[in-house]
Amino acid sequence: MEQKSxxxxxxILPAPTLSRLPGYLxxxxxxxxxxxxxxxxxxxxxEINVDASMIAKDLSFLNxxxxxxxxxxxxxxxxxxxxxxxxxRGHNAVLIGVxxxxxxLIQDSGLVKYGLRIVAGFDVREDLIGSSICGVPIYDxxxxxxxxxxxxxxxxxxxxxxxxxxxxxxxIVEAGIRALWNFTPMRIKAPAGxxxxxxxxxxxxxxxxxxxxxxxx
Amino acid sequence: MEQKSxxxxxxILPAPTLSRLPGYLxxxxxxxxxxxxxxxxxxxxxEINVDASMIAKDLSFLNxxxxxxxxxxxxxxxxxxxxxxxxxRGHNAVLIGVxxxxxxLIQDSGLVKYGLRIVAGFDVREDLIGSSICGVPIYDxxxxxxxxxxxxxxxxxxxxxxxxxxxxxxxIVEAGIRALWNFTPMRIKAPAGxxxxxxxxxxxxxxxxxxxxxxxx
Numbered sequence: 001m002e003q004k005s006x007x008x009x010x011x012i013l014p015a016p017t018l019s020r021l022p023g024y025l026x027x028x029x030x031x032x033x034x035x036x037x038x039x040x041x042x043x044x045x046x047e048i049n050v051d052a053s054m055i056a057k058d059l060s061f062l063n064x065x066x067x068x069x070x071x072x073x074x075x076x077x078x079x080x081x082x083x084x085x086x087x088x089r090g091h092n093a094v095l096i097g098v099x100x101x102x103x104x105l106i107q108d109s110g111l112v113k114y115g116l117r118i119v120a121g122f123d124v125r126e127d128l129i130g131s132s133i134c135g136v137p138i139y140d141x142x143x144x145x146x147x148x149x150x151x152x153x154x155x156x157x158x159x160x161x162x163x164x165x166x167x168x169x170x171x172i173v174e175a176g177i178r179a180l181w182n183f184t185p186m187r188i189k190a191p192a193g194x195x196x197x198x199x200x201x202x203x204x205x206x207x208x209x210x211x212x213x214x215x216x217x
Numbered sequence: 218m219e220q221k222s223x224x225x226x227x228x229i230l231p232a233p234t235l236s237r238l239p240g241y242l243x244x245x246x247x248x249x250x251x252x253x254x255x256x257x258x259x260x261x262x263x264e265i266n267v268d269a270s271m272i273a274k275d276l277s278f279l280n281x282x283x284x285x286x287x288x289x290x291x292x293x294x295x296x297x298x299x300x301x302x303x304x305x306r307g308h309n310a311v312l313i314g315v316x317x318x319x320x321x322l323i324q325d326s327g328l329v330k331y332g333l334r335i336v337a338g339f340d341v342r343e344d345l346i347g348s349s350i351c352g353v354p355i356y357d358x359x360x361x362x363x364x365x366x367x368x369x370x371x372x373x374x375x376x377x378x379x380x381x382x383x384x385x386x387x388x389i390v391e392a393g394i395r396a397l398w399n400f401t402p403m404r405i406k407a408p409a410g411x412x413x414x415x416x417x418x419x420x421x422x423x424x425x426x427x428x429x430x431x432x433x434x
Contacts (some may be wrong), residue, residue, distance in 0.1 A: 018427055019420040026379045026402040049404035086426035087419075104321030114419045115426070154429065162243045179429045181421070185243040187266040197425035199418060202304075202331045203236040204398070208414035209303035209332070210235055212371065212396045 017058045022114075023048050024055065025081040031074050040071035087115040092153035093181070095121040096168050097160035098128050098138050101183055101201075105157060106133045119153050141168075145175045155179045162186045234275045239331075240265050241272065242298040248291050257288035304332040309370040310398070312338040313385050314377030315345050315355050318400055318418075322374060323350045336368055358385075362392045372396045379403045 027048050031039055041059075045052035056066070059077075062084050066072040082088050095102050098121040105111065106118055121138040123129060129140045139147055156177040160168050165186040173180070179195040182188055185203065190196050244265050248256055258276075262269035273283070276294075279301050283289040299305050312319050315338040322328065323335050338355040340346060346357045356364055373394040377385050382403040390397070396412040399405055402420065407413050 013427060015424050018424045019417060022402045022417065022420045022423050023404055030380050049406050085423045086430060087423070089426075091426060091429075100324065100326040104325045107317065107324070108321045109317040110419070111422075114422050116422060155425070163247050179425055181425060185239045187240055189266050195425060195428040197421055197428070199421045200236060200239065201416060202327070203239045204414055204416045205328075205331050205333060206239050206302045206304070207232050207235045208372070208396055208398060208412060209306075209308060210230060211412040211414070212308075213303060 013061055017061055020050060020054075020058055021062075021081055021085055022087075023050070024058070025078065025085060025087075028072075028074055028078045028081065032078050036074050038071045039074055039077070041066060043071070087113070089115055090117055091115050091155055092117050092119050092151065093155035093157050094119060094148065094151060094153045094172075094177075095136075095157045095159060096123075096141065096144075096172060097158065097164075098123040098125075098133070099159065099161075102157070102159035103133055105159065105183075106136050116155070118157070119151050120147070144172065148172070148175045148177070153177075155181060157181045157183065158188070159183045230278055234278055237267060237271075237275055238279075238298055238302055239304075240267070241275070242295065242302060242304075245291055245295045245298065249295050253291050255288045256291055256294070258283060260288070304330070306332055307334055308332050308372055309334050309336050309368065310372035310374050311336060311365065311368060311370045311389075311394075312353075312374045312376060313340075313358065313361075313389060314375065314381075315340040315342075315350070316376065316378075319374070319376035320350055322376060322400075323353050333372070335374070336370055337364070339364075361389065365389070365392045365394070370394075372398060374398045374400065375405070376400045 024044060027044060028039065041052040041055040044055050062080055064072065064077060064080050093116055095105060095118050102121065106121060111118070118136055121133065121136055122141045122144055123138055124141045128138045131138050154177065156172045158165055158168055158180055162184045165182065165184040165188050169180055169188045169190060173190055173194055180188065180190060180197070182196060182198045185200060188196060241261060244261060245256065258269040258272040261272050279297055281289065281294060281297055310333055312322060312335050319338065323338060328335070335353055338350065338353055339358045339361050340355055341358045345355045348355050371394065373389045375382055375385055375397055379401045382399065382401040382405050386397055386405045386407055390407055390411055397405065397407060397414070399413060399415045402417060405413060
């Protein structure tokens, strides 16, 4: 893994701040492509719908400060956000559960762009074991403990049926996985020191349905 | 769309509550399959890592109350959660942007299970227009305004490159879309009354990387 830059940044940023940073990066990258040299938090605010003072506060967490009346230098801002977010560093991951959602994740080349490389899939289904999707080999889950040692992957993506989620979590943590990206609706329990990130596509659907039903009835 | 049940439920629930409901539903459905008849919030709490008092509070929003010393009736709880979450009602959606992520979404049959049916895709790429993915036809984005009237879809899934997100949003809202499920890192602006749901897979990645780098260095 690359050396971190030497400006002091707090170890753990608030999750809401972290969640907004990719949006800033996206917009700033656009500006850079357009040849824009400076941008103010007010301009960013107008474009991406986040309060200007919140943008300034978020960026100050990374020790990024704009200049009075000039704003942020676009190239520097892009570089610092990229470096901080780790999208340029490669992170190897294994996928557990190569069903519909899991298969989709392997096929989403967007993940690679954001630094996530799925190096192998694991499943229990006979018809999947031994096959490959987009060049990613699918192995027998029973072989996980043995194969993970050869794969140099610290992240486990959990896309199994929900009733298997906790069992799979226990198994892969035992085998040395240090971060779990959980796509099941189950909240999984992991030992201290293991990172758990829930991505609940279906929970977001529930929120959207509720808003939609209530606004438009 | 189905009639709502007649017990009074507040119109708009807090998003964190809504986000937890699919997890409760997932667990309760498991219990029902196992033939369990009653469950307490303490049991749910142990299994899915959410505080028991928070579970009780979340469920009380839906006017679901457990019985002292018995708990919640599993079948009733499952039914009420399913009905409230709208996963059993069909919601038609169109997908704008049939790239890597968009294509993956069409292929994810999990969405159908949660009530979302993608009825058409739209793109500007000549090689995609006129093709179909898993039976879903891909149309020319230039035809959106005309075709949307025939499709009975209220939800637009935005999976275009980020620099197109706002333009696409304006266009489809103008054409009558009432809810936007935004998968780009851009925050999009929509008129009042339009539901916007952001699902930031890549923002979740940023949070996970940050935790991982800081816990394990």
